[in-house]
Amino acid sequence: MLNWVGYKLVEIYTQYTYEKRWQKTSEKDALRMIAEEMPETDPESTLKYIISQIEKGKIITLGECRFSSKPI
Known part of the structure; x- marks a missing residue:
């Protein structure tokens, strides 16, 4: 099974420092967290x-x- 970016379905866990x-x-x-942390990057590519x-x-x-x- 693949997720929306074409990779194996994987659960994402996050933790702020x-x-x-x-x-x-x-x-x-x-995607929201990536956009907040690094607004100058493309969130979708970064998430991939x-x-x-x-x-x-x-x-x-x-x-x-x-x-x-x-x-x-």
Whole structure:
């Protein structure tokens, strides 16, 4: 099964640097967060990159927000 960006369906978890808990996040909310953290970038392209990396088990930090495929 593929998500809207053509990658394997993956759950997105986010955590701001000042938070202790990871939160399950929808793609819509992830796009909003990306736009807030990095307004000069294209949110959809950035989300595609983030999803491609978190599928590999990496944690991606964008501004003050971290993205992961599982809660740590």
